[in-house]
Amino acid sequence: MSTQSAEPSSADVFAAARRLAGHAVTTPLLQNRILNERIGANVVIKAECLQIGGAFKFRGAYNRLSQIPPEERQRGAVAWSSGNHAQGVAAAAQRLGMHAAIVMPSDAPAIKLEHTRRLGAEIVLYDRHTQDREKIGRELARERGATLVPPYDDPDVIAGQGTAALEMAAQTRSLLNRDLDALLVPCGGGGLTSGSALAMSAVSPGTKVYSVEPARFDDTARSLKSGQRERVDPSARTICDALMPSTPGEITWPILRERLAGGLSVSDDDALDAIAFAWRELKLVVEPGGVVALASLLYGNNDYRGQTVGIVLSGGNVDPALYRDALSRPPR
Incomplete structure (x- = not known):
């Protein structure tokens, strides 16, 4: 696209x-x-x-990540998620040999945090009631030159x-x-x-x-x-x-x-x-x-x-x- x-x-x-x-x-x-x-x-x-x-969530994450040109994949992907999109992006990135950083709320279910880490993703925690996850994610992507993978608005x-x-x-x-x-x-x-x-x-x-x-x-x-x-x-x-x-x-x-x-x-x-x-x-x-x-x-x-x-x-x-x-x- x-x-x-x-x-x-x-x-x-x-x-x-x-x-x-x-x-x-x-x-x-x-x-x-x-x-x-x-x-x-x-x-x-x-x-x-x-x-x-x-x-x-794996469906959308893989569809997005698989279209990133090979020369850009080395800079990784950044997403924000309460847990399911996090795991989808982490799993898709793992299959494509990419690094994924996920902005996740500190009160996310422990099982979602654990599974995201197990899939090899980097987790950046935030407070969902006082911080803006999209702002954090966009700044992180800009600093790294990484591809943003929003949870739904893409x-x-x-x-x-x-x-x-x-x-x-x-x-x-x-x-x-x-x-x-x-x-x-x-x-x-x-x-x-x-x-x-x-x-x-x-x-x-x-x-x-x-x-x-x-x-x-x-x-x-x-x-x-x-x-x-x-x-x-x-x-x-x-x-x-x-x-x-x-x-x-x-x-x-x-x-x-x-x-x-x-x-x-x-x-x-x-x-x-x-x-x-x-x-x-x-x-x-x-x-x-x-x-x-x-x-x-x-x-x-x-x-x-x-x-x-x-x-x-x-x-x-x-x-x-x-x-x-x-x-x-x-x-x-």
């Missing part, structure tokens, strides 16, 4: 899929009888929690994330011989959601794509209603650490505004209960931010009876103590 400010297209998602072939995991599409009966729908589950690094990253939905559409046709009526996607800054919407617009234009966010970080849902980018209250907190950007991205927002059917939100309690459901019924480990689409399906107000509905479980890097708490909750 010639510029990093241009809005990506569906063609870019197809190109990303070709680059990722043989590098990213083609994650499974699952069904569960109990979930189908409970919702009254044909539900298909895209298990991106089984992707390299435990989340979908056309190559968006295109790479969209390959998950591209796979999902093909897998759904193969499994059920039909297209999705609706697709629910976890949404932070909107990289996965906008990439998914681009993919679906090309291969399954009748599919309604919805963003799903934590209740207090529902900036995308509110932006869709107002028609302009809304911001999160600085005092807001959530256990969904992967979904905490303060506003939709400059590049993701126009795609979300044009292509989403709507925005949904769930409470932290919904996310905890959905984590327990995923463990109990699906036999999958999912983190709070990665489980919000399932939480919306289980506990939201939308009626999907008789439809074919897809959900993305976007990540499985969950803090052990939080996971124990979630599993101790009585079935809901």
Whole structure:
């Protein structure tokens, strides 16, 4: 792609899929009888929690890093992330023989910090409540001449994330011989959601794509209603650490505004209960931010009876103590 400010297209998602072939995991599409009966729908589950690094983020990171000219790779890459993008960038950089420096919050889940270090990345810690991670990252990249790899507001990253939905559409046709009526996607800054919407617009234009966010970080849902980018209250907190950007991205927002059917939100309690459901019924480990689409399906107000509905479980890097708490909750 010639510029990093241009809005990506569906063609870019197809190109990303070709680059990722043989590098990213083609994650499974699952069904569960109990979930189908409970919702009254044909539900298909895209298990991106089984992707390299435990989340979908490897897709966008590899698509971005693999396009860096060889002569520039020696200067490395810089990213900022609460953990999943960090691991995606670290894993992609490791495969391409590059150094990666990741700006991460000091309160990130220990498992995400540990796994990022294990992949060989340099970690630069910051306070998410008092410091600006983007400013830190941009200054670091400028000092080193390194390539910036934003977590969502980058056309190559968006295109790479969209390959998950591209796979999902093909897998759904193969499994059920039909297209999705609706697709629910976890949404932070909107990289996965906008990439998914681009993919679906090309291969399954009748599919309604919805963003799903934590209740207090529902900036995308509110932006869709107002028609302009809304911001999160600085005092807001959530256990969904992967979904905490303060506003939709400059590049993701126009795609979300044009292509989403709507925005949904769930409470932290919904996310905890959905984590327990995923463990109990699906036999999958999912983190709070990665489980919000399932939480919306289980506990939201939308009626999907008789439809074919897809959900993305976007990540499985969950803090052990939080996971124990979630599993101790009585079935809901």
